[in-house]
Amino acid sequence: MTDSPPRTRIQARNRATILEAALEVFAAHGFRGATIDRIAQAAGLSKPNLLYYFRSKEALHLAILEDLMDLWLAPLRGMDPEGEPREQILTYVRRKLEMSRDHPRESRLFANEILQGAPRARPVLEGELKSLVDEKAAVIAGWSASGRIGPVDPHHLIFSIWALTQHYADFEVQVGAIMGGTDPYPAAEIWLEQVFGAVLAPPGETG
Amino acid sequence: MTDSPPRTRIQARNRATILEAALEVFAAHGFRGATIDRIAQAAGLSKPNLLYYFRSKEALHLAILEDLMDLWLAPLRGMDPEGEPREQILTYVRRKLEMSRDHPRESRLFANEILQGAPRARPVLEGELKSLVDEKAAVIAGWSASGRIGPVDPHHLIFSIWALTQHYADFEVQVGAIMGGTDPYPAAEIWLEQVFGAVLAPPGETG
DNA sequence: CGTGATTTTTACCGGGCGGTCAAATCGATG
DNA sequence: CATCGATTTGACCGCCCGGTAAAAATCACG
Numbered sequence: 001m002t003d004s005p006p007r008t009r010i011q012a013r014n015r016a017t018i019l020e021a022a023l024e025v026f027a028a029h030g031f032r033g034a035t036i037d038r039i040a041q042a043a044g045l046s047k048p049n050l051l052y053y054f055r056s057k058e059a060l061h062l063a064i065l066e067d068l069m070d071l072w073l074a075p076l077r078g079m080d081p082e083g084e085p086r087e088q089i090l091t092y093v094r095r096k097l098e099m100s101r102d103h104p105r106e107s108r109l110f111a112n113e114i115l116q117g118a119p120r121a122r123p124v125l126e127g128e129l130k131s132l133v134d135e136k137a138a139v140i141a142g143w144s145a146s147g148r149i150g151p152v153d154p155h156h157l158i159f160s161i162w163a164l165t166q167h168y169a170d171f172e173v174q175v176g177a178i179m180g181g182t183d184p185y186p187a188a189e190i191w192l193e194q195v196f197g198a199v200l201a202p203p204g205e206t207g
Numbered sequence: 208m209t210d211s212p213p214r215t216r217i218q219a220r221n222r223a224t225i226l227e228a229a230l231e232v233f234a235a236h237g238f239r240g241a242t243i244d245r246i247a248q249a250a251g252l253s254k255p256n257l258l259y260y261f262r263s264k265e266a267l268h269l270a271i272l273e274d275l276m277d278l279w280l281a282p283l284r285g286m287d288p289e290g291e292p293r294e295q296i297l298t299y300v301r302r303k304l305e306m307s308r309d310h311p312r313e314s315r316l317f318a319n320e321i322l323q324g325a326p327r328a329r330p331v332l333e334g335e336l337k338s339l340v341d342e343k344a345a346v347i348a349g350w351s352a353s354g355r356i357g358p359v360d361p362h363h364l365i366f367s368i369w370a371l372t373q374h375y376a377d378f379e380v381q382v383g384a385i386m387g388g389t390d391p392y393p394a395a396e397i398w399l400e401q402v403f404g405a406v407l408a409p410p411g412e413t414g
Numbered sequence: 415c416g417t418g419a420t421t422t423t424t425a426c427c428g429g430g431c432g433g434t435c436a437a438a439t440c441g442a443t444g
Numbered sequence: 445c446a447t448c449g450a451t452t453t454g455a456c457c458g459c460c461c462g463g464t465a466a467a468a469a470t471c472a473c474g
Contacts, residue, residue, distance in 0.1 A: 037460090048463085428464105433458095433459105441448100
């Protein structure tokens with residue numbers, strides 16, 4: 001009754017509302033810090049009513065995680081082995097940065113999960129994520145070996161892209177405290193292009 | 208009775224033990240996820256006994272935060288305006304990476320705090336941290352303007368150093384899942400030197 | 415508009431958590 | 445070894461939280 005595609009209009013609407021509210025609350029307070037009551041309130045429902053749609057807090061969190069995975073990995077999946085290497089990687093960087101700007105809650109929810117030791121997401125990390133990363137790392141290694149980009153450590157390059165882009169979402173408060181009221185994203189976009197442009201440049205070139 | 212320098216040997220020993228245990232538990236579970244009971248147990252004390260040394264969970268967390276601040280900002284403070292620019296920055300990167308390797312719990316505790324919106328650390332961010340960062344950013348800007356390093360955005364350069372180095376502590380589980388059992392730090396050190404070396408290079412130079 | 419399924423509400427439970435209190439124990443000092 | 449402060453313990457409180465049960469309200473459909 002709680003799983004499987006929604007059978008009624010009400011179910012579809014409420015499940016979506018709940019997921020949205022839960023994303024907000026989980027991202028802001030982490031799993032333990034979030035309470036069903038708060039999520040229900042944010043969704044405009046009573047607690048038992050929410051539990052009518054999701055068996056448990058755990059199930060709700062898991063549902064979000066699954067929903068998010070596709071969105072989250074899309075930019076990396078979109079990196080085309082047949083494309084122009086430098087452009088592919090810089091596009092990946094740009095799309096990841098847009099992800100932080102447009103979906104900071106998703107970023108913080110993931111960050112929370114990983115920080116706590118990924119108690120719920122570990123299978124995904126070791127399965128889907130690892131194989132995708134290994135696949136794309138191989139592509140980058142190929143580009144690097146053929147001299148189309150400079151010599152790079154593909155895995156650490158990917159880590160760097162994650163770290164640099166997600167930082168603006170996950171540590172938003174800190175960035176904000178230091179930058180005052182200034183929106184960091186325009187400058188960040190330019191900066192990240194500069195950083196990765198420099199790293200990817202084949203030896204002997206100058207930007 | 209709970210504040211001020213410890214008056215007895217027992218107090219000094221127990222306060223230290225508690226802080227150590229609390230660091231462990233707070234880093235692993237966040238503020239809300241950590242329980243006084245768990246911390247007390249990890250410290251080998253009873254819950255009321257712990258509360259004899261720290262008035263409340265809040266006070267304990269705050270004490271840790273204060274204790275940590277010096278350790279945490281030391282690498283940035285150590286950046287010498289009179290030193291050789293490239294070396295100063297690369298040394299900062301190296302020291303920050305060592306911080307992630309040798310003090311991952313501290314890193315994760317901070318990350319947790321910031322992620323939750325820095326409810327307890329915000330004053331420090333907007334005061335001490337901001338002024339230190341602004342000061343060092345000005346130094347870097349000077350180096351950049353005088354052409355001793357390439358043109359960089361000082362604030363975003365600092366953010367990048369934080370993001371890249373802390374990533375290895377805060378997202379350790381994810382890095383571990385992808386790298387298998389391999390220790391990422393040796394490769395990370397080389398990689399980060401490569402990255403920042405490339406970014407800092409004055410135009411026209413080649414590494 | 416009646417009827418059966420769906421949705422929502424009200425009331426509640428058991429456990430855990432932050433914190434208190436008073437009594438008991440320990441430990442240094444004379 | 446007596447004494448007094450420092451330390452530790454056990455018992456407890458009130459609140460919140462995740463989750464349940466069953467009745468009540470609502471809805472879709474003939």
